[in-house]
Amino acid sequence: MVFKKKRRxxxxxxxxxxxxxxxxxYWENKGKLVPTRNLxxxxxxxxxxxxxxxxxxxxxxxxxxxxxxxxxxAEIDKICYDYCTEHGAVPACLNYExxxxxxxxxxxxxxxxGIPKETDILQEGDIVNVDFTTILDGYYAxxxxxxxxxxxxxxxxxxxxxxxxxxEIGAEAAKPYGFVGDIGHAIQKHAEKYHYGVVRDLxxxxxxxxxxxxxxxxxxGHKGSGMLLVPGMVFTIxxxxxxxxxxxxIDADDPYGWEVITEDEKPSAQWEHTFLMTEHGVEILSA
Numbered sequence: 099m100v101f102k103k104k105r106r107x108x109x110x111x112x113x114x115x116x117x118x119x120x121x122x123x124y125w126e127n128k129g130k131l132v133p134t135r136n137l138x139x140x141x142x143x144x145x146x147x148x149x150x151x152x153x154x155x156x157x158x159x160x161x162x163x164x165x166x167x168x169x170x171x172a173e174i175d176k177i178c179y180d181y182c183t184e185h186g187a188v189p190a191c192l193n194y195e196x197x198x199x200x201x202x203x204x205x206x207x208x209x210x211x212g213i214p215k216e217t218d219i220l221q222e223g224d225i226v227n228v229d230f231t232t233i234l235d236g237y238y239a240x241x242x243x244x245x246x247x248x249x250x251x252x253x254x255x256x257x258x259x260x261x262x263x264x265x266e267i268g269a270e271a272a273k274p275y276g277f278v279g280d281i282g283h284a285i286q287k288h289a290e291k292y293h294y295g296v297v298r299d300l301x302x303x304x305x306x307x308x309x310x311x312x313x314x315x316x317x318x319g320h321k322g323s324g325m326l327l328v329p330g331m332v333f334t335i336x337x338x339x340x341x342x343x344x345x346x347x348i349d350a351d352d353p354y355g356w357e358v359i360t361e362d363e364k365p366s367a368q369w370e371h372t373f374l375m376t377e378h379g380v381e382i383l384s385a
Contacts (some may be wrong), residue, residue, distance in 0.1 A: 106134050121275050122328060130277070131325045133313070138330035139306055144374060146237035147306045147332055151372055151384030153185045154232040154239040158385075167222045167247050171203035175214035178230050190231035190238055190309050197356060202229040202242075204357075209297055209338050209346050209366040211356040222248035225258055227368050231309065232384075238305050239384035240334050242370040253341065254365055257294070261339040261367035264288050264296075268317065268335045269373060272380045278313050278324030285337045286318040295344030297366070300358065302334040305372055318344075329377050336370030 107122045109115060115123075118138075126132045139147065160181045161174060179200040182189050189200035197213075204212035204227040205220070212218075212227075220226060229242035244258045264285045271284035281302075289296045302315030313325035317337040340346075342364035349357040360366050372384040 107132050108135055118328065122326065125275075125326050131313075133325060133328055133331060137304060137312055138328060139332050139374075140330075143237070143307060144330070144332070146235055147239055147372070147374075148383050150187065150232050150234035150237040151239035151241075153182065153187045153234055154230060154241050154372070154384040156185065157181045157230050157232065158228060158241060158243050161228050162243070162245070165220070165226075165228075165245050165247070167220050167224075169220055170216050171205070171212070171214040171218040171220070171226075172216045174203050174228060175199045175201050178228075182230075182232055187232045187234040190233050190240075194309065196354060198354060200230070202227070204229070204366070204368070206365045207360045207363045208349075209340070209358040209360055210300060210368060211358055213352065213354060213356060220247045223250040223254070225250060225254050225365060225367060229368075229370065231305075237307065238309055239372050240305050240309075240370065241372060241384040242336065242368060243385075244367050244369060256292070257339065257341050257365055258367045260289065260292050260294065261337065262369045264317070264337040264339055265335055265369040265371065268337060269371070269380050269382075272327060272335070272373065272375065274327060274329050274375060274377055274379070276327050277322050278315055278327060279319045280321050281335060282316040282319035282324070283321045285335075289337070289339050295340040295342060297338035297340060297344050297346055299346055300338060302336045302370070304331065304333045306332040327375050329375050331375045332372065332383065333375075334370055334372050336368055338366055338368045340364060340366045
């Protein structure tokens, strides 16, 4: 007996087939992974995510204006919490699966999910990723930026620059009716020109009406793999680029089990935007 694979894409009953239906069904019939219809955001949802993104971007702008050597990462957490709540939004990270703070602050060899602390003081030459997610009226927007504290080494400067280029190149590779794997392939190719490692254990993700949705956006891999990208999908691209190996581990000294560190303890850098897929390519909703 042959069981037919359950279809992910369903047309709207009583409605004629749209061009989107035809494109998605073509690829599903070819055996490709396609989104479910609920991953295609409505105009109302896109508007809500866009408004959340304005506050999310504002939080990181506020950090950019105030970050400096000698401040603690706990101060960064307060800046983010205050700006977010004063603008009517909620920090998504706070108490998410036991995470104790409003923002992730990841310094040097900490890849991501660094927990703000009074004892973590920013030093001249540090590189730090600040990653914040906003909930406004039930809509999520997620972004992160790298900050160089004072003057750092040429090696760290290059890492931060190339990590940002990886995000931009990944975004350029994201095309309507292309595939998630096109993004990862482009990022990996660029990072490996510099002999950098692309973290494989963590990835970008769908976002908007939940914190983490489909698809998983891997930052390495092969063209034509992964989920079909369809206009109306909202997702993050957030490559974590390591100066050395791509391998990482969870810091055993972190009582919360969140902080991710490079295996060789060399520096790591990451930039993240929330993107909307349109008929013409991606639009940035939060940066």
